[in-house]
Amino acid sequence: MKKPQDILTAPHEELEAIQLEGIKKTVIKCYENVPFYHKLYDEAGFDPYAIESLDDLAKAPFTTKQDLRDNYPFKMFAVPQEDVREIHMSSGTTGIATVGGYTEHDLDIWGDCFARGVWYADGGPKDVMHVCYGYGLFTGGLGAHYGGVKAGCTTIPMSAGNTERQIRVLREMGSTILCCTPSYAMYLADTAIAMGLDPKKDFHLRVGIHGAEAFSDNFRAELEKKLGYKVLDVYGLTETMGPGVAIECMEQNGLHLAEDHFYAEIIDPKTGEVLPEGEWGELVLTTIDREATPVVRYRTRDITRIIPGECACGRTHRRIDRLHGRTDDMLIIRGVNVFPSQIEDVMKTFPQVSSWYQIELTRRNHLDVVTLKVEPNPDFDFDEVRAIEQLQRDISDRLKSALSVGLRVRIVEPKSIPRSEGKAVRVIDSRGDDQ
Template identity: 70%
Template sequence: MAYQDEITHMDRAELEALQLERLKKAVVYCYEKIPFYKENFDAVGFDPYALETFEDLRRAPFTTKQDMRDAYPYDLFALPKSEVKEIHMSSGTTGVATVSGYTENDLKVWGDCFARGIGYAGGDENDIVHVCYGYGLFTGGLGAHYGGLNAGAMTIPMSAGNTKRQIKVLQSMGSSIICCTPSYAMYIADTAIEMGLDPKKDFHLKAGIHGAEAWSNQFRANLEEKLDYKALDVYGLTEVMGPGVAIECMEQTGLHVAEDHFWIEILDPETHEPVPDGEWGELVITTLTKEATPVIRYRTKDITRIIPGECACGRTHRRIDRLHGRTDDMMIIRGVNVFPRQIENVCTGFEEIADWYQIELTRENSLDVATLKIEINPDFPMDEIRKIEDLQRRLEQALKDELATKIKVKVVEPYTITRSEGKAVRIVDLRSEEEK
């Protein structure tokens, strides 16, 4: 039996009753324990003691990343520091870092949620989980590590970097499930091939659990072809818990949300009204069991949708689609809203180009300009200028047809775009602050 099979196959009516019971406790807990929530609830007239239905939660105000930055470091903690056993933080690269605290039970829940993903991947105590997300304040490494331990698997805390050592361990120790960003998994595969290895024969992987960045279906297909395994998506964020909020099963038809621990809403980003299942909107999350730093109606800025219907795997927890993008990584190019994922999806139709790309943003004549730099496949004749120019024209036209705006294309030689041992850098903003 897979890890926590009983929980993930709960009868929907029983699961929703459990969610509502926990939601009632969560809003009261936040109101009584955290002054920020008391002030915000009172300001809009939201009475947490009167919540009776899921719809009642819509009267509660949102929590935003800026709220969490303003509360740095401890103002959103519900418990004294003596009861908090671990903290994690966002990078803070775009402002003050956000902080998430964990009690012993919070850490157990986190490990349990990620361990479900290991079960979804067919893993158990007989597997070897190779973790090469970064350890430390970033939630990736320890989230996957706790998941491996809770699943009963042997867990190797490799962390990110030292790629040739990663490859040696993958060869020699029989790692069967790898946890890292999808771009780093590709970097490992490409490096192994450059070293003269065949990952299909020299590695022992059956699955990868990859998150922390958006990646296309074609990128997934390329990964699976090179590594001969199943590549599964995982979703999470520091402000809520970390990786494990939702994870794909082997059906690869959406990420199962750990609904016993999280209540999710999909809202129109502008009107904040719920959208029907199947329609895209912003993901808003309320924690149901978090003790140290619970959040009510956290606006993730991630664009996804609830996938209607039941999964063929038989699990009853609802699924969200793989991320379409983020409201804050949306580019406005000549008045048109564009997400990097949309550009990547167009590129998958061109077999001449590889998986590595960057989008450079510049400004010309008071207009924002996006230039797609993308690598050619190694077996394509880069020295044949006419073929390169033709490829660039065709790709520019395909992007214009799909996005209704102009994206410049610059095809570059293989392995010239900088690789990362963590998250891939997809957008490079070369505009000055004055230009923005």
């Protein structure tokens, strides 16, 4: 009998045929039903009826987040309202929110895409999935939920918050799969440990499917050590669906794209040229069978690459590498490009400080000033001012050689950096306040 997992090992030519067929339909549907695309293609002289190969897609103009904002709330919808079953919205922290719509079919493929994370972990009806992404307009909660249900897991819709109750449920309901942001997983682990528990023994987790924010390999290793499970990175964005666009398998060596639902290109973010396989650049996504809000060549601003070659797990869907930051949360400090993940990697080489950090950007006399706030660990002997200054200097020196830019390091009181129950606020940029 055919199983939904069969597509994961289909020959790649078969996937390409699905992609070409789907892209042709998507582009025409966008042109005929979404005024934005009609105008865009007419003005660019792009013929939506002339796509003959996957390479032809590169002739189509890009879609940006700004385009989606400009068409808020429903002008990007390609189906009538009566076919839309659900709405989600991006957080909108950097401007007007962007809206995603889902038909019944769209919800079904969403569940299917996220369920792959469970299947990669050989999971299914024997698993209990604890979902503490926020439920609501944010795609994390319901996306993971639909995935859990689709894979046959007993799915617990915890949503975010009330950490002590989360810990009680993790202990008492025997959850085996944890879905939340990586920073919240760390917060759960640390809180449980502070309550005198050993999450490795007192919880029953075997897999965590964590996404919505970037995390380093070191951060992953620390999570796995504390919770005694395996962490799989999940990627997605409201503009194309939500979490599940790509998920890691147990090899933890790149995230398998759901290539039967999304077509990925990597471009040079400056020139817009498509880059050869294996090169780092900006991920551009086209939905293949999305009905309500299809997008063609959507610029994600996420920096990754297609990993060349086949995965040891035997699945044929190509992998994207773990994100190397975003083009828009990349920090430009005195002209130097800095990714927060680079800072985190340096910090983790210092056992005296914990993994919580915050970067503050200010401007003094028109010069960028970067302050990295870190919290001391309990075993750090800070009795002398000299010891604190020395540690600050050592961290700062190592950052300087890793990033080629000077940062001021400040040790701050434990627990003074806010813990997030959603996305961690790692960077506070108040450079615009400079006079």
